[in-house]
Amino acid sequence: MHSLTLVPRFYETDAFGHINNTVVAGWFETGRATVFEMFADPDDPKTMPLILARIEVDFVAQIYYGTDVEIRTWIDSLGNSSFHVCQEAWQNGACVARGRAVQVYFDHATQRSAPLPPDKRAKLESLTVKH
Amino acid sequence: MHSLTLVPRFYETDAFGHINNTVVAGWFETGRATVFEMFADPDDPKTMPLILARIEVDFVAQIYYGTDVEIRTWIDSLGNSSFHVCQEAWQNGACVARGRAVQVYFDHATQRSAPLPPDKRAKLESLTVKH
Amino acid sequence: MHSLTLVPRFYETDAFGHINNTVVAGWFETGRATVFEMFADPDDPKTMPLILARIEVDFVAQIYYGTDVEIRTWIDSLGNSSFHVCQEAWQNGACVARGRAVQVYFDHATQRSAPLPPDKRAKLESLTVKH
Amino acid sequence: MHSLTLVPRFYETDAFGHINNTVVAGWFETGRATVFEMFADPDDPKTMPLILARIEVDFVAQIYYGTDVEIRTWIDSLGNSSFHVCQEAWQNGACVARGRAVQVYFDHATQRSAPLPPDKRAKLESLTVKH
Numbered sequence: 166m167h168s169l170t171l172v173p174r175f176y177e178t179d180a181f182g183h184i185n186n187t188v189v190a191g192w193f194e195t196g197r198a199t200v201f202e203m204f205a206d207p208d209d210p211k212t213m214p215l216i217l218a219r220i221e222v223d224f225v226a227q228i229y230y231g232t233d234v235e236i237r238t239w240i241d242s243l244g245n246s247s248f249h250v251c252q253e254a255w256q257n258g259a260c261v262a263r264g265r266a267v268q269v270y271f272d273h274a275t276q277r278s279a280p281l282p283p284d285k286r287a288k289l290e291s292l293t294v295k296h
Numbered sequence: 297m298h299s300l301t302l303v304p305r306f307y308e309t310d311a312f313g314h315i316n317n318t319v320v321a322g323w324f325e326t327g328r329a330t331v332f333e334m335f336a337d338p339d340d341p342k343t344m345p346l347i348l349a350r351i352e353v354d355f356v357a358q359i360y361y362g363t364d365v366e367i368r369t370w371i372d373s374l375g376n377s378s379f380h381v382c383q384e385a386w387q388n389g390a391c392v393a394r395g396r397a398v399q400v401y402f403d404h405a406t407q408r409s410a411p412l413p414p415d416k417r418a419k420l421e422s423l424t425v426k427h
Numbered sequence: 428m429h430s431l432t433l434v435p436r437f438y439e440t441d442a443f444g445h446i447n448n449t450v451v452a453g454w455f456e457t458g459r460a461t462v463f464e465m466f467a468d469p470d471d472p473k474t475m476p477l478i479l480a481r482i483e484v485d486f487v488a489q490i491y492y493g494t495d496v497e498i499r500t501w502i503d504s505l506g507n508s509s510f511h512v513c514q515e516a517w518q519n520g521a522c523v524a525r526g527r528a529v530q531v532y533f534d535h536a537t538q539r540s541a542p543l544p545p546d547k548r549a550k551l552e553s554l555t556v557k558h
Numbered sequence: 559m560h561s562l563t564l565v566p567r568f569y570e571t572d573a574f575g576h577i578n579n580t581v582v583a584g585w586f587e588t589g590r591a592t593v594f595e596m597f598a599d600p601d602d603p604k605t606m607p608l609i610l611a612r613i614e615v616d617f618v619a620q621i622y623y624g625t626d627v628e629i630r631t632w633i634d635s636l637g638n639s640s641f642h643v644c645q646e647a648w649q650n651g652a653c654v655a656r657g658r659a660v661q662v663y664f665d666h667a668t669q670r671s672a673p674l675p676p677d678k679r680a681k682l683e684s685l686t687v688k689h
Contacts, residue, residue: 172588174584174587174588175441175442175447175587175588175591175594176441176447176448176449176450176584176587176588178441178442178447179437179438179440179441179442180342180437180440180441180442180444180445180492181342181344182342182442183442185325185437185438185440186321186325186348186351186438187318187321187322187325187438188438190317190318190321190351190353191318191567191569194316194317194318194567194568194569195565195567195568195569198568201568211311211312211313213312216355217317217355218354218355219352219353219354219355220317220321220351220352220353220355221350221351221352222321222350222351223349223350224347224348224349224350224351230442303457305453305456305457306456306457306460306463306572306573306578307453307456307457307572307578307579307580307581309572309573309578310568310569310571310572310573311568311571311572311573311575311576311623313573314573316568316569316571317569318569319569322436322438325436325437325438326434326436326437326438329437332437361573442604443604443606444604447587448583448587448610448613449580449583449584449587452579452580452583452613452615453580456578456579456580473573473574473575475574478617479579479617480616480617481614481615481616481617482579482583482613482614482615482617483612483613483614484583484612484613485611485612486609486610486611486612486613
C-alpha cells in the first residue's frame with residue numbers, strides 16, 4: 166500500500182462548508198501517481214501506456230478543511246492487460262471515501278490494449294498488499 | 297432528459313493534451329444542478345436534503361479542448377429514499393463519457409435517509425425519460 | 428469587447444458560501460480564449476506564441492452561485508511585443524471583479540519575445556474598443 | 559517567512575505540458591492559510607474578518623509536474639486596516655512565480671473595513687521577516 170498525505174485546500178471546500186465531492190476524484194488521481202511512475206517518466210507523460218477506463222467513488226463521510234487527509238492506494242484485480250487501483254481517503258482516524266480506478270495497459274502504436282509486460286506486472290504486484 | 301452545453305476550459309486540459317479525466321466529475325456535478333434545483337434554493341444550498349453517496353464515470357473517448365460538450369442528465373432507479381442520476385457527455389456527435397450518481401434523500405434533523413416526499417418524487421419522475 | 432457568459436458551478440463555491448476568489452483567475456483565462464484563437468489552433472495549443480507574464484485581479488463584490496456571470500474581455504496597452512488583456516466579470520448588473528493579463532509575444536525558436544506581426548496586431552486592434 | 563511544500567498534481571498541468579498558470583492562484587491561497595489561521599478558526603471560516611481585495615501574480619518561469627514546489631509567504635505593507643501578503647513559488651532552486659495579495663480587515667457587523675486589533679497586528683508582524 167502506498168500512503169500520501171494531503172492538506173485540504175480552502176478552495177476545495179464548497180458552500181456546504183466541507184470539501185466538495187468532486188475534489189476527491191482529483192485527490193485519488195494524485196494518489197495514483199505512484200502507479201503512473203511505474204509506467205512513465207513524469208517529464209514525458211504523453212508516453213504513458215495507461216488509459217483510465219472507469220472510476221468509482223463512494224462518499225462515506227464528510228471531509229473537513231483544516232485536517233490532513235491520507236490517501237491510501239493499492240492494486241487489486243491484476244489481469245492480463247488491466248488492473249484496478251483501489252483507494253481510500255482517511256481523516257481523523259476514519260475512512261471518509263473509497264475509490265476504484267480501472268486502468269488499461271494500452272499500446273499507442275496499435276491503439277489497442279496490450280498484455281502487461283512482466284516488469285510492469287512485477288511492480289504492480291509489489292503494491293497489491295493492502296496493509 | 298436535461299441538456300447542458302459546456303465550453304471546455306483551457307485549464308481543464310492536462311499534459312496529455314486532452315481534457316483531464318477528473319474534470320468530468322465536476323462537469324457531471326454541474327449537470328446535476330437541474331436536480332439540485334428541485335430540492336433546494338440555490339441561495340441557501342446548505343438546506344438541500346440530498347447526499348451524494350457514490351459516483352461512477354466510464355471514460356469512453358478522449359475529450360478535446362476547442363469543441364462544445366453536451367451534458368445529458370436523467371433519472372433512473374427511483375427508489376423510496378434514493379435515486380440514480382444518469383449522465384452522458386457528448387462531443388462531436390459521440391458519447392465520450394458516461395456517469396452515474398447515487399443520491400440519497402436525507403433528513404438533516406434526524407441525520408438519516410428519509411422517504412422522498414411526493415412532490416419531489418413527481419419532479420424526479422418528469423426527468424426519467426432519457427430521450 | 429468580447430463577451431462570454433458563464434454559469435457558476437457548485438464546486439466553484441467555497442465554505443464562505445460564495446464563488447471562491449481563485450476561480451476568477453480561471454474564468455478570466457476562459458475569457459481570454461478569444462485572444463488565444465487569434466494566435467493558435469486550439470487543436471495544437473503548444474504552438475501558441477504567447478506567454479502570460481502577469482495577472483492582476485481586483486475583487487469588487489461577492490460572486491454568487493445560481494446566477495450567470497458575464498466575462499468582458501478587451502485589449503489595452505498594445506505595444507511592440509506585448510499587450511494587456513483587460514477583463515471584467517459582471518453579475519446581476521454589477522461589476523464584481525476586474526482583471527488584467529500581460530501577454531508577451533514569444534518566439535519559441537529563439538526563446539525570446541518578438542515584435543507582434545502586423546496580422547496579429549490588426550486582430551488585437553479590433554478588440555481594443557471596450558464598449 | 560512561512561514555507562509550505564506542495565506536490566504538483568497531474569490534473570494541474572495543461573496542454574502546454576506544464577502547470578497551468580491559474581493553478582498558482584490556488585497554491586498561493588493555500589500558502590496564505592498560515593495568515594487565515596491567525597484570524598479565524600478553520601472549523602468556522604465564515605467568521606474570518608478578512609476580505610481579499612486584490613491578487614497579483616508574476617509568472618517567472620515554467621512550473622513542472624514531477625518536482626516539489628515551495629510556497630514562501632510573508633507580510634508586507636502592514637497598514638492600519640490592511641496588509642499585503644507576499645508570496646513566491648520556488649522549484650528546482652529557482653523562483654518560478656511571485657504573488658501579492660491585498661487583504662483588508664473587515665467588520666462583518668458594520669460591513670466596513672476596520673483597524674487591525676493589536677493582537678492580530680502582533681501576529682502579522684511576526685511574519686514580516688522575509689528570510
